[in-house]
Amino acid sequence: MSPRTVRLITLATAVVWMVVIVVWYLYNPSANLTSFEPGADMRPEGTERKSDEVRIGEFFMAHEDVAMPPAALSDSWAGFRGPNRTGIVTHTIPISLMEGDFQTMWTIETGEGHAAPAIWRGRVYVLDYDERLSSDALRCLSLTTGEELWRRWYRVPMKRNHGFSRTIPCVSPDGQVVTIGPEGHVMACDAMTGKLLWTIDMKRRYGSEVPFWYAGQCPLVSGDELVLAPAGKDTLMVGIDVLTGITRWWAPNVAGLKMSHSSVMPMTLGGTRTYVYAGVGGVCGVAADGDARGQVLWTAKGWQPSVIAPSPMQIDNRRVLLVAGYGAGGALLEVNHGGIGWTATISEQYKAEQGLSSEQQTPILYGGDMILTILPKNGGGMRERICIYNPSDLHHTVWNSASDERFGLGPYVVVDGRLFALKESGELYVYQLERGGMTLLRHQTVLPDGADAWGPMAYADGMLLLRDATRIICLKISEG
Amino acid sequence: MERREFLRTCGTLITGGGLASLGGVLGSKASAVEGETMWQIDPERCLQCGRCETECVMRVSAVKCFHANQVCGYCDLCGGYYREGVKELNTAAENLMCPTGAITRRFVEEPYFEYTIDEDLCNGCGKCVKGCSSFGNGSLFLQIQQERCLQCNECSIAKVCVSGAIQRVPVGTAYKLKDHA
Numbered sequence: 048m049s050p051r052t053v054r055l056i057t058l059a060t061a062v063v064w065m066v067v068i069v070v071w072y073l074y075n076p077s078a079n080l081t082s083f084e085p086g087a088d089m090r091p092e093g094t095e096r097k098s099d100e101v102r103i104g105e106f107f108m109a110h111e112d113v114a115m116p117p118a119a120l121s122d123s124w125a126g127f128r129g130p131n132r133t134g135i136v137t138h139t140i141p142i143s144l145m146e147g148d149f150q151t152m153w154t155i156e157t158g159e160g161h162a163a164p165a166i167w168r169g170r171v172y173v174l175d176y177d178e179r180l181s182s183d184a185l186r187c188l189s190l191t192t193g194e195e196l197w198r199r200w201y202r203v204p205m206k207r208n209h210g211f212s213r214t215i216p217c218v219s220p221d222g223q224v225v226t227i228g229p230e231g232h233v234m235a236c237d238a239m240t241g242k243l244l245w246t247i248d249m250k251r252r253y254g255s256e257v258p259f260w261y262a263g264q265c266p267l268v269s270g271d272e273l274v275l276a277p278a279g280k281d282t283l284m285v286g287i288d289v290l291t292g293i294t295r296w297w298a299p300n301v302a303g304l305k306m307s308h309s310s311v312m313p314m315t316l317g318g319t320r321t322y323v324y325a326g327v328g329g330v331c332g333v334a335a336d337g338d339a340r341g342q343v344l345w346t347a348k349g350w351q352p353s354v355i356a357p358s359p360m361q362i363d364n365r366r367v368l369l370v371a372g373y374g375a376g377g378a379l380l381e382v383n384h385g386g387i388g389w390t391a392t393i394s395e396q397y398k399a400e401q402g403l404s405s406e407q408q409t410p411i412l413y414g415g416d417m418i419l420t421i422l423p424k425n426g427g428g429m430r431e432r433i434c435i436y437n438p439s440d441l442h443h444t445v446w447n448s449a450s451d452e453r454f455g456l457g458p459y460v461v462v463d464g465r466l467f468a469l470k471e472s473g474e475l476y477v478y479q480l481e482r483g484g485m486t487l488l489r490h491q492t493v494l495p496d497g498a499d500a501w502g503p504m505a506y507a508d509g510m511l512l513l514r515d516a517t518r519i520i521c522l523k524i525s526e527g
Numbered sequence: 528m529e530r531r532e533f534l535r536t537c538g539t540l541i542t543g544g545g546l547a548s549l550g551g552v553l554g555s556k557a558s559a560v561e562g563e564t565m566w567q568i569d570p571e572r573c574l575q576c577g578r579c580e581t582e583c584v585m586r587v588s589a590v591k592c593f594h595a596n597q598v599c600g601y602c603d604l605c606g607g608y609y610r611e612g613v614k615e616l617n618t619a620a621e622n623l624m625c626p627t628g629a630i631t632r633r634f635v636e637e638p639y640f641e642y643t644i645d646e647d648l649c650n651g652c653g654k655c656v657k658g659c660s661s662f663g664n665g666s667l668f669l670q671i672q673q674e675r676c677l678q679c680n681e682c683s684i685a686k687v688c689v690s691g692a693i694q695r696v697p698v699g700t701a702y703k704l705k706d707h708a
C-alpha cells in the first residue's frame with residue numbers, strides 16, 4: 048500500500064471518528080423523555096399531603112337553599128340508645144295503631160355501612176362514609192324532609208369491611224355534635240352551623256388500636272363533658288370539655304384494656320355515678336363525679352371475649368349484664384362497695400346457647416323485670432328470636448317471639464310501651480309490651496329488598512328512623 | 528365515508544370529550560355499515576389480566592384505557608393514579624401507577640383532581656384499571672380503540688382472554704362506555 052493511500056485511510060478514519068465524537072457529543076438520548084416531578088398537577092402550594100394524613104373535618108358544604116326544619120320540633124334522640132342510653136322513650140305523641148301502614152316520609156341513600164342517626168331539634172345527624180371521596184362525612188339532614196342541610200367531611204381512605212360507617216353521633220344539650228369515625232377520628236362541630244370546634248385522632252394521641260371491623264364506640268356526652276374510651280397505651284378513658292376539646296380528666300389504662308366495639312355506659316353502682324366500659328381484656332368502672340373523678344374504681348378480668356359489640360347494661364344498683372357475640376354468651380358482673388373498697392366479680396358466665404345473650408345489639412331492661420334481647424345465631428333453638436328474661440334468671444326465657452319472627456342482627460327500641468323490632472331484611476314488627484310478654488300488633492316491610500339492617504333506630508317527634516346497609520328511611524309512627 | 532374514517536371520527540370524539548354526541552353519531556352512521564360487527568371489551572367482565580397489553584397484533588396494543596368522567600370521584604388519592612402504598616401524594620414519577628406516564632391530572636379545587644389519559648402513550652396494560660376498581664369507583668376501564676384496531680378475523684387477545692370479555696359487538700355500539708346508561 049502506498050504511503051499516500053495510508054495517509055488517506057488514516058485521514059478518513061480520523062474524520063469518521065471526529066464525526067462520531069461530534070454526533071455522540073451533540074446527541075441527547077433523553078430528549079424524548081418527559082420528567083415527572085412533584086407539582087405537575089398544579090396543586091396549590093401548601094396543600095401537599097401524605098397519603099395517610101387525615102385532617103379531621105377539613106371540608107364543609109352547606110346547602111343554603113334547603114329549608115330549615117320547623118322550630119316546633121324540639122324532641123331529641125341525642126345519641127346511642129336515646130335518652131339515658133336505655134333504648135326506651137316515653138311520653139311521646141301517641142303512636143298510630145290504626146289500620147294501614149306507617150307512612151314513609153323520606154328515604155336517603157347512604158354509603159355502605161351501619162352508622163345510625165341521632166336526632167336533635169328537628170335535625171338528623173349521621174356519620175356517613177362517602178366512598179367516592181374516601182371520606183367520613185357528618186351529614187346534617189332535616190327531620191321533616193331528609194334533605195341535607197350541611198355536611199362536614201374529611202378524607203380517610205379505607206377498605207370495605209362489612210361496609211364502612213359504624214357509629215352514632217352524640218349531641219350535647221348545648222348543641223355540640225360529636226362523632227367517632229371508623230378509624231377512631233373524633234370530631235366536634237356546632238350542631239346548628241356545622242362549624243368545626245375541635246378534633247382528636249385517637250390512634251395518634253392515645254395509641255389506640257382500632258379493632259378489626261373498625262371502631263364501633265358511640266360517643267357519650269354527659270352534660271358538657273364528652274367521655275371517650277380510647278383504651279390506648281396509657282389512657283383508658285378521658286373526660287373532655289365538649290365545647291373546647293380540653294381534657295378535664297383521664298383514667299390510666301393500668302389493666303391494659305384494648306378498644307372494643309362497645310360504648311361507655313353511665314350507671315350508678317354502689318351509690319356512685321360510674322362510667323362502665325367493656326374493653327377487650329376486661330370490664331372497668333371509672334368514677335364520674337367528685338374528687339375521685341377519673342379514678343378507675345374497679346376492673347373485672349374474669350370475662351374476656353375477643354370481640355365485644357354490645358355495651359354493658361345495668362340491671363340494678365350492683366349488677367351489670369355483659370353480653371357478646373361469636374359464641375361468647377353472657378355474664379353477670381357484681382359490683383360492691385364496702386369496707387375493703389370496691390370489688391367487681393363475674394358471678395356467673397355462660398355460653399350463647401345457655402342463656403341471655405346478644406351478638407350486636409345491647410339488650411333493653413324494661414320495667415325493672417324484663418330484659419329484652421335478640422339471641423345470636425348460635426343461641427340454640429331460640430336463635431335470632433326476641434326473647435324476654437327475668438333479671439333473676441338469665442337462663443330461661445319468660446317469653447319468646449314465634450319461629451318465623453327471627454330478626455338476625457336487627458335493632459329494636461321501645462317507644463311508649465311498644466317494642467319496634469326490625470328484621471335485618473327490612474321488616475318492622477311492633478309488639479305491645481305486657482307483664483311477662485308481648486303481643487304482636489302489626490308488621491310491615493319498610494325497607495323492601497333490605498340487607499344488613501343492623502344500625503339502631505332513632506325516634507323523635509313522632510318519626511322513627513331506620514336504616515339498612517345503603518339507605519335511611521323516616522317513618523311517621525305518630526297519630527295525626 | 529370510509530369505515531376507517533368514520534371510526535377515526537368516533538375515536539376523536541371520545542378522547543376529545545364529545546361523549547354526549549357519540550351515541551347520535553354512531554347511531555346515524557351505523558346504517559352505512561349495518562350488520563357489521565367489531566371486537567370490543569366488556570368492562571364488567573374484564574379482569575385486567577394484562578394480556579391486552581401483550582397479545583394484540585399491533586406493536587402497541589389497540590386496547591386503551593378509557594376514563595368515565597361522570598363516574599370518577601375526582602379523588603386526590605386515586606387508586607388508578609398512584610401506586611399502592613405510596614407515601615407522598617404528588618406527581619413525582621416514583622409515586623405513579625402508569626408505567627408509560629399516560630395519565631395526567633390537574634387540580635380543580637380542594638379536594639378534587641381531574642384525570643386525563645394520553646391515548647398515544649397508553650399500552651392497555653390495565654394496571655390503572657385494576658387500581659381504580661379495587662380502591663376507587665371503577666371510572667377507568669379498558670376498551671379496544673376502534674380506529675387503531677385492525678379488526679382481525681380472530682382477535683388474538685380474545686383467543687387468550689381469561690374471562691371471555693372480548694366479543695364482537697354491532698358497529699352501532701362499538702364502545703361499551705360507563706358514562707352512558
Ligand code: SF4
Pocket residue numbers: 568572573574575576577578579653669684687688689690691692693
Ligand atoms: S385479556 Fe380479557 S381479562 Fe385480560 S385485560 Fe384483556 S379484556 Fe381484560
Ligand code: SF4
Pocket residue numbers: 591592624625626627628629630644648649650651652653654655656
Ligand atoms: S396504566 Fe396501563 S392501561 Fe392505564 S393508562 Fe397507563 S398504560 Fe394505559
Ligand code: SF4
Pocket residue numbers: 566582583584585588589590671675676677678679681682683684685
Ligand atoms: S382485533 Fe387485532 S388489532 Fe384489534 S385488538 Fe384484537 S388483536 Fe388487536
